[in-house]
Amino acid sequence: MRKPWASIGLRTQSITLMRDALYRLCEAYYNGQLSKAQVMLLLSRSQDLTAAIVAVEQLTGAVVAQQAALSGSAGASSAAALVSNAKALEQMQTFQKKKADELTEAKKKQGEARTARDRNQKAVDDKQNEIDSTPASDMQKRARLEKERDALKNELSASEQTLAQEDSNVALLQKQLDDITRVTDTIASQLDSVITSASATAAGTSVLGASSSRGGLSLNDASVESITLGVKEIVTTVLGKKYIVETCTALLTNPRPPDVDPVEYQNTLVLCYQVIRDAAQAESKISQKMIGEGVGGHFGSDHCSAAIRSFWQPGGIINPVNRAQIDAAIRQAGVKASLPVLMNTEELLDDRRKVGLILGLPACK
């Protein structure tokens, strides 16, 4: 437990490697060898690798500063190992919180972008209605309105692009957060495992020795096995992570390299659009579900469900006419579930929204 005061100025191999990799990344960018999108991708990978390296280093105690003094018993050494792992967990949790905050901010921007897009869409529709209701004989007015409508269409197109970017950003951050969460959970489970192993050996083989690889600690076979499994899990997770969305983003935001076949390149771009669209749609569904059910929302208690219920039973009294309208909306939406199931099944939120929109319920937008 006398470790910290002897660790000033510690430079592990990992710290040196990470510092060098980031320096080279920066250098390559300023030499024009990397685009902004590629830097973004590589930084994202670097963050993932950093998280994994910190975890592995703390779990294994790969390189630590030479201890200035050693004392204590087997109990103390077990505690030292646990403190080491607990610190790794704390660092990861801080990292996780930071990423979660970024995601919240991105989702907020995504919501604003969606609102702007919807507002522009409505403006275009209103203008079109105005054109349609203007007599064909009033050509001057129609021409003016059409010009205004085209300007609005341009605004709509810009807002759609912004929304697509925000969707993509949310998808990326969500993916990173999921990865960080996975690593954090792995450390937490390994910490539990180490606690168990350490407790089992407290009165036995744990001893202190200045030249041991794990900060002066010797661990028994079970502890070594637990740590090895944890490290393997972390490395497998991080190295196995697919950066397909990030890679596609980099590909789509850069010009075609001259030595790549244009047709092949075009086909790849089409696939990339699909990948990003799928990822954005998946994330959008998740965020819509969260928004629909509100913070702390539960089973069948989202706003849309409540709105359908109020439509069906205004003032708590069943309205047969509205009930028939709901049945018609369910059929029109192609929903197979009955009304009570539709309102009380969490997974049917999308179907509820469809039915609610047909009924014109604002809470289901």
Added chain:
Amino acid sequence: MGNGGNVEVELIVDIPTDKLQQTKQDFENDGYKVKVVQQRSGQWALAAAKSG
């Protein structure tokens, strides 16, 4: 969500306690006969049937 001839049968599981009454009421208001049982997890399962 099955349909046995002219009888419609529904089954919903994992209903939290605080949502049970509302869920049961929705089915009863739609003409279903309802049977409720508690799961080992503490949540509730609801079976409902009505003539089609």
